[in-house]
Amino acid sequence: MRLAGKRALVTGGGRGIGQGIVLAFAREGADIAIDYVGNAAAAEQTRAEVEKLGRRVVVVQADVSVPSETQKLIGASLEAFGSLDILVNNAGIERRAPFLEITEKDYRAVIDVDLTGPFFLTQAFVRHLRQTSRPGKIINISSVHEELPFPHFTPYCMAKGGLKMMMRNLAIELGDCGITVNNIAPGAIETPINRNLLNDPRKLSALKANIPMRRLGQTADVAGVAVFLASPAADYVTGATVVVDGGLLWNYSEQ
Ligand code: BGC
Numbered sequence: 001m002r003l004a005g006k007r008a009l010v011t012g013g014g015r016g017i018g019q020g021i022v023l024a025f026a027r028e029g030a031d032i033a034i035d036y037v038g039n040a041a042a043a044e045q046t047r048a049e050v051e052k053l054g055r056r057v058v059v060v061q062a063d064v065s066v067p068s069e070t071q072k073l074i075g076a077s078l079e080a081f082g083s084l085d086i087l088v089n090n091a092g093i094e095r096r097a098p099f100l101e102i103t104e105k106d107y108r109a110v111i112d113v114d115l116t117g118p119f120f121l122t123q124a125f126v127r128h129l130r131q132t133s134r135p136g137k138i139i140n141i142s143s144v145h146e147e148l149p150f151p152h153f154t155p156y157c158m159a160k161g162g163l164k165m166m167m168r169n170l171a172i173e174l175g176d177c178g179i180t181v182n183n184i185a186p187g188a189i190e191t192p193i194n195r196n197l198l199n200d201p202r203k204l205s206a207l208k209a210n211i212p213m214r215r216l217g218q219t220a221d222v223a224g225v226a227v228f229l230a231s232p233a234a235d236y237v238t239g240a241t242v243v244v245d246g247g248l249l250w251n252y253s254e255q
Contacts, residue, residue, distance in 0.1 A: 187245025
C-alpha cells in the first residue's frame with residue numbers, strides 16, 4: 001500500500017473528484033479527514049465506505065471560503081488523528097455568466113471557495129507541519145482552466161490561474177521543509193459540478209467531440225494521479241501541474 005500510515009485531509013471529500021480521492025487514498029492505507037459544507041448525506045456515505053476499507057475517518061463540516069473555518073478544519077482533523085501528512089485542496093464551485101452579468105455575490109463566492117480557501121487552509125496546514133518539523137504533501141485540484149480560457153466563467157478561470165501561481169510560489173518557499181506542492185488539472189470529469197452539461201445531450205456531444213480521447217474523465221482517472229503525488233514515488237516532484245484531461249487542453253487541428 002502506497003500511503004500506509006499517512007493521514008490526509010480532503011476538502012469537498014464527500015462527492016465528485018474529492019470522494020474519488022478519499023476512496024483511493026483509503027485503499028492505499030491512509031486515514032482520512034473528509035471536509036464538506038452542504039451535503040452531509042454524501043459525506044456520511046463516504047465515511048461508511050472508508051470504514052469498510054478498514055481506515056480511520058473523521059467527517060468535519062467546514063466552509064473553506066471562510067478563513068477561520070479553515071483553522072477549525074485543521075484543528076478538528078488534528079484532534080482526531082494527532083497529525084496530518086497530506087492536504088488535498090479539492091473543494092470548488094463554478095458559476096456561469098457573461099462578464100457583464102457577473103454579480104458581486106457570485107464573483108466573491110467563486111474566488112473565496114476556489115482560491116482564498118486553499119490559501120488559508122494551506123497556511124494552517126503548513127503551520128502544523130512546521131510546528132512538528134515534518135514533511136508533507138499539498139495537492140491542489142485546479143483545472144485545465146488554470147491555463148485555458150473558459151468564456152462565461154471568468155472568476156473560475158481567475159481562481160484556477162491564481163491556484164497555479166500559488167502552487168508555484170509555495171513549491172519554492174516550502175521546498176527546504178520537504179513539503180511538495182503540486183496541482184492536478186482535470187478536464188471534463190463526470191461529477192456534480194458538471195450536472196448541467198451532463199443533462200444536455202447537445203452540449204455533451206460537442207464537448208466529447210473536442211476531447212481527443214472522446215470521453216469524459218472519471219473521478220478514478222484523477223484519483224490515480226493524486227495517489228501518485230501523495231506517495232513517496234513523487235517525493236522529488238514539486239511545482240508541477242499534472243493535466244488529466246484526455247487531451248482536451250492542447251487539442252488543435254485543421255480539418
Ligand atoms: C469545469 C467543467 C468543464 C471542464 C472542461 C472544468 O474545470 O469544472 O465544468 O466542463 O473544466 O472545460
